[in-house]
Amino acid sequence: MLTERPGVFSGHPKEECGVFGVFGHPEAATLTHYALLTLQHRGQESAGIAVAGEREILHHKGMGLVGEVFGERVLKELSGRAAIGHVRYSTTGSSLAVNAQPLVFRHRLGALALGHNGNLVNAHLLRNRLEAEGSIFQTSLDTEVLAHLVARSKEPTLEKALTEALQQIQGGYAFVLLTERSLLGLRDPYGIRPLALGRLKGAYLLASESCAFDSLGGRFIREIEPGEMVVIDGAGIRSFQALPVAGRALCLFEFIYFARPDSLLNGLSVHSVRKELGRILAQEAPAAADLVIGVPDSSLSAAAGYAEELDLPYEIGLVKNRYVGRTFIQPNEKLRNLAVRLKLNALRKVVEGQRVVLVDDSIVRGTTSRHIIRLLRQAGAKKIHLRISSAPYRFPCYYGIDTSVISELIASQKSVEDIRAEVGADSLAYPSLEGMLRAAGGRERGYCLSCFTGTYHVPVPDGAGKLVLEEK
Amino acid sequence: MLTERPGVFSGHPKEECGVFGVFGHPEAATLTHYALLTLQHRGQESAGIAVAGEREILHHKGMGLVGEVFGERVLKELSGRAAIGHVRYSTTGSSLAVNAQPLVFRHRLGALALGHNGNLVNAHLLRNRLEAEGSIFQTSLDTEVLAHLVARSKEPTLEKALTEALQQIQGGYAFVLLTERSLLGLRDPYGIRPLALGRLKGAYLLASESCAFDSLGGRFIREIEPGEMVVIDGAGIRSFQALPVAGRALCLFEFIYFARPDSLLNGLSVHSVRKELGRILAQEAPAAADLVIGVPDSSLSAAAGYAEELDLPYEIGLVKNRYVGRTFIQPNEKLRNLAVRLKLNALRKVVEGQRVVLVDDSIVRGTTSRHIIRLLRQAGAKKIHLRISSAPYRFPCYYGIDTSVISELIASQKSVEDIRAEVGADSLAYPSLEGMLRAAGGRERGYCLSCFTGTYHVPVPDGAGKLVLEEK
Amino acid sequence: MLTERPGVFSGHPKEECGVFGVFGHPEAATLTHYALLTLQHRGQESAGIAVAGEREILHHKGMGLVGEVFGERVLKELSGRAAIGHVRYSTTGSSLAVNAQPLVFRHRLGALALGHNGNLVNAHLLRNRLEAEGSIFQTSLDTEVLAHLVARSKEPTLEKALTEALQQIQGGYAFVLLTERSLLGLRDPYGIRPLALGRLKGAYLLASESCAFDSLGGRFIREIEPGEMVVIDGAGIRSFQALPVAGRALCLFEFIYFARPDSLLNGLSVHSVRKELGRILAQEAPAAADLVIGVPDSSLSAAAGYAEELDLPYEIGLVKNRYVGRTFIQPNEKLRNLAVRLKLNALRKVVEGQRVVLVDDSIVRGTTSRHIIRLLRQAGAKKIHLRISSAPYRFPCYYGIDTSVISELIASQKSVEDIRAEVGADSLAYPSLEGMLRAAGGRERGYCLSCFTGTYHVPVPDGAGKLVLEEK
C-alpha cells in the first residue's frame, strides 16, 4: 500500500490494465480520456486511446500517466464517435518499453483496435505455433496473439472470426475492440477479469469498473457475463454467448485491493465488501487493542469494519504523501531509509502508548509491512496487531495479476508465525477462505481463489509462469 | 476540498507557502527537496531551493510541483551544507509568472536567500516609499520589500539589519533566510504563521510543519516563538527576541485545513484537534442521521470525531480521484459538469436511502458544497445534514491566506439558512467560536480569529486588500 | 532549398530515409547515434536505433530529430556490439504518426530489426495478398510487407528466406537488417537507392552515404552492388548475389540534391558532380551576367561551377537562417509572407543593380523560386537568369522520393517559357539529359532518370502512386 506507482516501492500485487469503450458520442476520445483518469489506479505505466475516425482508426499511446500522454492537441486530432482506451501496469522499468495498448492493426476484414485486461495462459504456445506458420510479432503483448488468430480465421465476419479465435485462447481476460463501425466487449468464460456495460444518454459504454460510468455522469447497466460478447454499432447492441460459460470465477483481489471502493462488482459495492472483510476478520481474529488503523488508502474500509465489529475506536494513524510519485528521485545509499518515511508517516499523538490493530489488505513479500510496523514502533505504539483482510497470498496468478515468482511470496515460504516474526508484529492473523467468501456474498457468487489455494480453473501450461513475469 | 490544485477548482482558502531550511548536512539540497515534497500540500504552483555553496549562493526555482522543478542533475549542481526551500501557491494562472521563491540577491553584507510564508500588510506602502527612494522591484513579492529594507539598513550585522527591517513591516509571516555561512528563522510577533525547529543528527532543521522533520527521520525540537529570530551557523544556534511578543495568534485555519494531520502546532496534533472539532460540533449541532461521512481528505478526521461523539457509524461516502491534477484538461462547455464527478464520486451503496451527516471543513463560496450535495442526492441519500468544522468564514485574511474578496465569501453575504438553501442541504450547522477554541486547546493558547470575527491583530492599511489578491 | 524541414516550406523533393549499421563495436548504439546525426539531412521527422543486446534486440525510436529522440540515458540502455539506425522523412504532420523505423519483430527464425530507404512499388498488392492470408499490419510502412514475406518463407535460414522474399518485391530500396547475431545489407537489383560498406578498426559499417564513415573516423570500402546481400557476423563478411543484377540505375537526384557534398556515390564525389553540373549548364545555357549566386546550401557547388566555366564572379547573394527549424511558429495570415524572409535574405550590396545568375538545383512546384526571385528583385537585382542544375522534374518517383502528384509538378504542366514567366525570371534554362549524365560520369555508369523521362525501370502497378503519397 505504500504506493501503486512503479519506481518507488510497493507491497502489492500489480494489476496490469484498465479498459474502456464508448460508442455513439461526438466527444468519444475526450470521454475516454476522462474515463481513463478514473481507471488510472489500475495502471500507471502507459495509456492509449484509439478512435474510429471518418476514414480510419486513429490512435495515440505512450508511457506515463493519462495526463502526461494526452494533451489537448492530441485529443483534438482523435476525432470520432467511437473509441476505446487502455491504461497499463508494466513490469519493466525500461524507457524503451513499447507495449502500450490499444494494439491497432489492419487485417483482411479492415482495421481493428484491441484493449486487453488479463493474461492468456497459452499465449506462448499459440505464439510459437503462429511464428512457425509465418506470423511476425512486433510486441510482447499476449494481445497480439489474439490479433493474429482473428486475422488468420477464415470466417466471414469479425464476430465469427473472434469467436473462432477465442476458442483457442485460455486465460482470464476482458477485451474491448473497436472497428471502423462498431465497438465490441468480451469476457472470458469464467468471468475472471471484470467488464461492465453502461449508458450515457444515447451512447453505450464499456469499462473495467463501473466508477468510470459515474465519473462521466453515465449509468451502470449490468456486467458483461462470462463468455459473453456484446457488439455495439449503428443498429444498437447485440449479445452473443461467444463461449459457453465455464463457471463464475471473478478475481477476488478486485475486491481486496484493485478496484476503486465506489465500483460495483458481482452486484456488490467494493467498499462494502472490504468493510465486511474487516468485520469477519474481527470475528475470526479479534485483538485486545485500544484502537484500529488502516494502511491508506486501500485498507481503510476494512479497518473501519474491523473497528466497528469490535466497537474499538477507528483512527487515522498513518498519513500518506500524495505527491511522491513516479518522478520521485530515489534517495541515494546514504538516504535510502527515507523512501518509506516520505511516503507514509505515523501519527505519534494517535499511536503513542497504544495497543494498535494495523489492518492491511495483503502481504506479498513482507518488506512493506516490516517498514510500517517499524514506523509505528518509532512513533510509540505499545503493541501492534497486524490483521490482513485477505487470506495468505501463496500462489502466483496466471490470469492477469503480476505477482512475484512463488519463491518471493512470503506466505508460500513461511508459516504465519514466521511471517509475524519477520515483519515484527505482536500478532498476525488472516481471514479464513470461508470468511472471505462470506464477505464477498458467498461462494455461490463465484470467485477465483487460485492465488490462495493453488487450484487453477484454467489449466496453466508449462512456461506460462515465465510469460506472466516478462510480458504483462 | 475538491482539490488543492489550481486549474481545477477548489472550495478552499488557499495557503500560499511552505518553507524549509537545513544547516550542517552534506546533502542539504537533497534533504530540502524531500522536505518540500512533504510540504507540497502547502503550495503546488512553484518550488525553489537555494544552497550555500563553496563560494556563493546557488539557486534553482520554477513553476510546477517539486518533482517537476527538480531533477537529479539540478540537485547535483546545488552542492552545499546549508539550504532553504520554498513551495508556493500562486493566484495567477499565467505561464509568464516569475514570482517563485526563494528570492536570492546580493547586498552590502553579502548574498542572501529568503523564503517567506505569509503576507506583509504594509508592503505596498513600504514599496511606494522605497521606490521613491530609488529602489527597483523585479518581482511583485512582498518578500522583496524586506530585502530592500535589510539592504538599506546601516546596521553592521545581518541580525541587526534584519531586526531594524522587521520593525518596519507588519503582517503575518515566517521567514527562513540563508547566507553564505548561516541559516536564520523568524516569526512575526503574533506567531500567526507557523515555524518549527528540528534536528537531524548534527544538522538543524526549520520547517513550516513538523511533518517535514518526520519525513527526513529527524526530530521535532520546538516551535519558533512569536517575534523570535534563530541564527544557526558553525558555532551552533542562538536565539534573539527580534521583536517584542505582541500576543499569540496562530492562524486557526492551519488546524482546520492547511496543515497535514501528522504535524504538531501549538503543541497539539493537527489530527487530534480536527477530531475534537468534530466532537464539539456534534455536541453543539447533533443530527438525527444514519451515518457520518467526511469530504476527503481534509475533513475525514472531523467526520470521525463527529461520528464517535454521537455513536453513529463513520462511513466512507465519497471517493477522491488521486490522478486528476494540474495537467487536467478542462472539459469543454458541453462536458463542464464532469469536472466535479471526475474528482469525487459518491458511494451509492453507502448513502442510498440513508440520512447522511456530511462533514466539511469550511465553505468559501458555496459552489463546491452544492456540487457534493447534488452528487449525494443523485446517489440516493435521503437526508443530508451538512456540518462544517469551522465557524463561518466571513472576513478576508490579510496574513497569508488567499481568499476571495469579501463579496465572494458566502458567509459574509448570507445567513446560515440562506446558505443551507443555496447548497441544498437539509440542515447546516457550524461550531461556535468558543467551541472551536476549546477544540484547539483553549483560547489561552492564542489564535488568530480574524477571518471569523473581522477583528485584526495587525492593523490593515488601506489598499492591503488589493495586495493580498494580486501579489501573493 | 528553403528548408529540408517539414512544417516550414520547401521547394524540394523529399527523401524519406537514411540507414546505418555497425557490427563488432562495443559502443554500437552510440556510433549509430552519431552516424544518424551525419545522415540527418536525409530525414528529420523520426529517428530510431535497434541494437543486438545480450539476450534480445532492444530498440528505441520516436518523432523528431536524432538529438531530440536520443538522450544519454536511452543510449546507455541500448547496450550491444551491433546496431542499425534509421532517420526518416514523413509526409504526415500528425502528432499521432507511428511509422518510425527500424521495424523490430520476432518471427520463427528469431528477432529481426529492419531499416529501409526506398519504396516498394508492389507493396499494396503484396499487402492485400498477405492480409487475405491472415497477416496483420501494425504500421503503414512498406517495410512491414518484407517482414511478413520473410516470416512466411519456409526457407531454413534468414539469408534464404530474405532472398525468397526479395524475389517478390519490386522497387528501389536499400535495407539494413539486424539479428541477434548478424548485420545484413541489401540493395535492389538496379541499385536505385545507395548503400555503402565501411570499416572502423575491427568493426564493419553500412550507410546510405559514405560521409557517415568519415564522421566516425572510419573508412569507405566500397558500395554494395545492385542485388547484392552482405552478411556480417562473428565469422566476418560474406556476400551473395541475392537477386540477379537488372542494370545500374542509381537515383540521379542523390547527386543533384539529397546527398551531402562530402559523400561518394558511384565512385564520384557529390560535390564534384554538382560543380560539373554547373559547368555543363554554363556551356549549354550561358547568360550575360555580372555575377553568379547559388541557393544555399545545396546549390552552391553548382553555382561555383557555373561561375568558373564562364569566368564570372561567384558571389554569396543569399543568406540562410540556420535557426528556423521544425519548431518554427508559422506566421499567421497577416504575417504569412514573412516565412520566406525569415529563412532566406538577399544581400543587397551584392545584387543591387547587377545582372544575376541564380542557380538552384530543381524546381518542384515553382513557388519557392518565385519567392526567391522576388527577394532578389526587392534587393535591386537588375536581371535574374535562373539556371537549374537538373533537367525538368516532370514525373513522379516511385522508388523512394516523395514528390507531389504529377499535377503539382510545374514542369509536367507547363513549358519552360511559362515556368519562367510564373517564377518571374528574365531567363530560365535547364541542362540536357545528356549533359547531366556527362556530369555524373557518363550514361554508362548507370542512372535512374525516371522523374525526367517517365520511363520506369521497375514497372509500377496501378495504385502505387497512392502508396507513394500516403505511406512513405
Place this chain on the structure above:
Amino acid sequence: MLTERPGVFSGHPKEECGVFGVFGHPEAATLTHYALLTLQHRGQESAGIAVAGEREILHHKGMGLVGEVFGERVLKELSGRAAIGHVRYSTTGSSLAVNAQPLVFRHRLGALALGHNGNLVNAHLLRNRLEAEGSIFQTSLDTEVLAHLVARSKEPTLEKALTEALQQIQGGYAFVLLTERSLLGLRDPYGIRPLALGRLKGAYLLASESCAFDSLGGRFIREIEPGEMVVIDGAGIRSFQALPVAGRALCLFEFIYFARPDSLLNGLSVHSVRKELGRILAQEAPAAADLVIGVPDSSLSAAAGYAEELDLPYEIGLVKNRYVGRTFIQPNEKLRNLAVRLKLNALRKVVEGQRVVLVDDSIVRGTTSRHIIRLLRQAGAKKIHLRISSAPYRFPCYYGIDTSVISELIASQKSVEDIRAEVGADSLAYPSLEGMLRAAGGRERGYCLSCFTGTYHVPVPDGAGKLVLEEK
C-alpha cells in the same frame, strides 16, 4: 567556426547579445520573436521578450534557443503594441543560470524593461557603491547596475534619469528600453556596439543588426549614432545626444565574425568587407596554392575574396553538419576525437594532393585550427597555407566580447611562427592592421582595435577583467 553553440566547442570569441525593439505594431511580440530568430547567431543561451501590455509590462524569458523558449501560447499572452527582445550568449554551462534578459522592474517612474548588448567596464565599482548605499542585486548582469542608477536619479523624466545614469557608466553598449508607453534606444559614446533604426509600415524598429529589419519586410533607416538616445512613443520619434560623442570606435569583430553577412554596419555590407579582407590578405600574404577554401560559415566570404584576388579556384573543402547542436551528447573519453569530425568533414576529392589555402576568420586558442588542419591532412592535402582574415587576437575585450583570459589567447603568448608550428600549417599569415582598416572603409570610419593593440578607448578599471569573465 566549428560552432557558435556552447556545449560543443568553438574556436571563436563569443558575442554576448542581440537586441531588438518595435513600437506601434499590433503583433509586437510575434515580430520580436521572428527578429530574435534572425539575431539568434548573436546568442544561443537564453532568449527573452518584454511587451508593453494594456496595463503593465509582461515578459517571458528562459534558457535555450528562441524556438525553445517561445511557443504559441506564450506569444499569445504577450499582447501589446510595443516590445523589446534579447538573445544572449552565456559563459556558464550551468542549468541554474538566471541571467536571461530583458531585465524587467518597477521603479519610481513606472515599469521598465531593459535589453543590453555590451559590457560596462566600471559595473563592479558602481555595484559596490550601490550595495553600500543599500541596493540589492538579483542577477549578475551589469544591466542591473543601470537599472539602479536610473531608479536612484532624482530627475523627473526617464530621459533625464537615463542620461544622468549614463554619465556614470563606462563601456561599450547598445540598449533597448521599454516603458508602458515608449521604446528607447541608446548607444555608447564611441558606438562600440552596433544599433540600427528601421521602419515597418507605421512601426519603428531597433535592432543590433539590419538583417532583422529585412527578415520582417521592414527597411533600414540609419544607425543610431554614438551617444545618441532615440525615444519613440505615440508622438513619433525624438533624438537626443544623451552623451557627447567621444569618437567612433565600432567593434571591428562585428565585421570579422559576429554579424550576419547580409547586415549593414558603418554603412558597409558585412559580406563585402569580409570579401575585401580576403583580397587584402591575398595581397599582403599570397600563397603558392592550387585552391582556396574557407571554414564554414563565417570565413567563406573572405575565402572567396582571397581566391578572386589571386585568381585561384575557390572551392568547398569543408562540409559542416547543421544538426550537431546544443543537445549534442558529448562523446565519452574513448570516442572524444569524434567531436570535430561530426561537426566538420573534409572533401577528399577536392583537397587530395592539392596545395590548399585555408582561410579562417580568427584564432583564439589554436585548438580548432589544429583539428581542421589535421582533418585536411588526413584527406590528402599536400600543403596547407593558413590565412587568417583578422590580425592576431592578442588582448582581452572589455566591451562585450567574451574571450579567454590573456594567457589563453595563443597570439598573446606565441610568435606567428610558433603558432604555425602548433596548429601544423605549412605557412600562416595575418593581415596588417592597416590592411584590415582599409577593408573596413578606412581608419576614418572609426573602429575599436583594442583586442589587436591593447589600447583601450574606455579606461578599464582594475577588476573589470574578472567581471568580463564571470558575469557576461
